[in-house]
Amino acid sequence: MNTTKHNWTKDEIIAIYNKPMMDLLYEAATIHRQKHDPNVVQVSTLLSIKTGGCPEDCGYCPQAARYNTGVEGNDLMSVSQVKAQALRAKSSGSSRVCMGAAWRNVKDGEEFDQVLEMVRTINKLDMEVCCTLGMITENQAQRLAEAGLYAYNHNLDTSEEYYKDVISTRGFEDRLQTIENVRKTNVTVCSGGIIGMGESIEDRAGMLVALSTLNPQPESVPINALVAVEGTPMEEEKPVEIWEMIRMVATTRIIMPDTQVRLSAGRTNMSREGQAMCFFAGANSIFAGDKLLTTPNPDVQEDMKMFDLLGLIPQKPFVKVSQPQTVEATDSQFTTLGEKPKWSRPGHTIERNLEASIKSKN
Numbered sequence: 059m060n061t062t063k064h065n066w067t068k069d070e071i072i073a074i075y076n077k078p079m080m081d082l083l084y085e086a087a088t089i090h091r092q093k094h095d096p097n098v099v100q101v102s103t104l105l106s107i108k109t110g111g112c113p114e115d116c117g118y119c120p121q122a123a124r125y126n127t128g129v130e131g132n133d134l135m136s137v138s139q140v141k142a143q144a145l146r147a148k149s150s151g152s153s154r155v156c157m158g159a160a161w162r163n164v165k166d167g168e169e170f171d172q173v174l175e176m177v178r179t180i181n182k183l184d185m186e187v188c189c190t191l192g193m194i195t196e197n198q199a200q201r202l203a204e205a206g207l208y209a210y211n212h213n214l215d216t217s218e219e220y221y222k223d224v225i226s227t228r229g230f231e232d233r234l235q236t237i238e239n240v241r242k243t244n245v246t247v248c249s250g251g252i253i254g255m256g257e258s259i260e261d262r263a264g265m266l267v268a269l270s271t272l273n274p275q276p277e278s279v280p281i282n283a284l285v286a287v288e289g290t291p292m293e294e295e296k297p298v299e300i301w302e303m304i305r306m307v308a309t310t311r312i313i314m315p316d317t318q319v320r321l322s323a324g325r326t327n328m329s330r331e332g333q334a335m336c337f338f339a340g341a342n343s344i345f346a347g348d349k350l351l352t353t354p355n356p357d358v359q360e361d362m363k364m365f366d367l368l369g370l371i372p373q374k375p376f377v378k379v380s381q382p383q384t385v386e387a388t389d390s391q392f393t394t395l396g397e398k399p400k401w402s403r404p405g406h407t408i409e410r411n412l413e414a415s416i417k418s419k420n
Contacts, residue, residue: 064272097370108132115225117414153185162227167394178384199242209277220261223256231402253306266313291410307339319343323345330368
């Protein structure tokens with residue numbers, strides 16, 4: 059068995075990424091079979107519980123309020139609406155529900171209390187619950203853990219160096235601080251990034267350095283291919299080649315052997331054969347449903363046909379980590395603090411982001 063290494067360098071990761079494809083696939087598949095059942099893939103459902111209106115300027119995101127992308131915003135969903143969606147997801151084979159809200163950071167108050175109730179409700183359905191809500195404090199992480207949260211998603215997006223060319227409204231260090239706050243609880247960490255944003259192979263390796271040198275490494279690492287949405291600063295970026303996705307998945311598997319590698323956004327542009335290669339290379343999770351927050355995704359029935367064709371079995375919930383207990387709001391040891399943390403705002407100018415913002419006003 060391989061011992062997990064936490065001191066990967068950028069040069070080492072680039073060397074792995076650039077290996078001859080057959081050698082790369084063989085090494086990744088060998089490690090994958092040592093650590094995971096190669097015929098089991100987790101099916102997760104991503105649910106946008108609050109869509110649009112985000113104040114951030116992420117160059118890839120159609121939910122940023124400053125860009126005109128045609129996304130219709132909606133207020134926070136009700137607990138009953140979320141429960142109905144979770145039950146639907148469960149009946150379709152999903153073992154995890156990931157709830158996303160287009161917030162910069164969590165703010166204490168009624169809406170966060172409502173999200174905590176959503177977490178309690180889904181955990182009681184015996185499904186894994188993941189949230190991606192922006193930056194969170196240690197106390198907010200503790201409250202989510204008490205409610206029964208299984209995982210918190212907070213992607214690094216890209217390397218620290220290239221991050222400054224993608225986002226100007228928050229700092230890379232805030233991403234790491236949020237992950238650190240989650241690590242002070244029993245909630246697992248889900249953190250990955252996006253390829254195809256104009257970054258170099260060195261930047262892809264840099265992101266993997268940042269993730270793999272965390273100790274412990276994230277339990278989940280989503281690998282997303284950019285879905286270029288009209289109106290965003292990245293609308294002209296060319297689609298990622300399937301070979302790039304396969305290399306990224308395989309490299310992630312080799313340097314983070316215990317992690318669940320999640321084949322995430324961009325699957326609509328991948329053939330079944332391409333996805334099968336990603337599974338062989340070490341991906342063992344997908345997001346099901348016709349949308350990933352706001353971008354297209356393969357239909358769940360098509361995914362199930364692909365699973366049948368490849369002999370894949372949906373993973374049951376709580377296989378990797380046992381189910382957390384839910385503490386009711388009335389019994390909570392952690393209460394609202396009304397915190398107003400000073401998350402960073404670097405404030406530098408990213409020309410393509412500024413141009414897209416100006417264009418949206420014309």
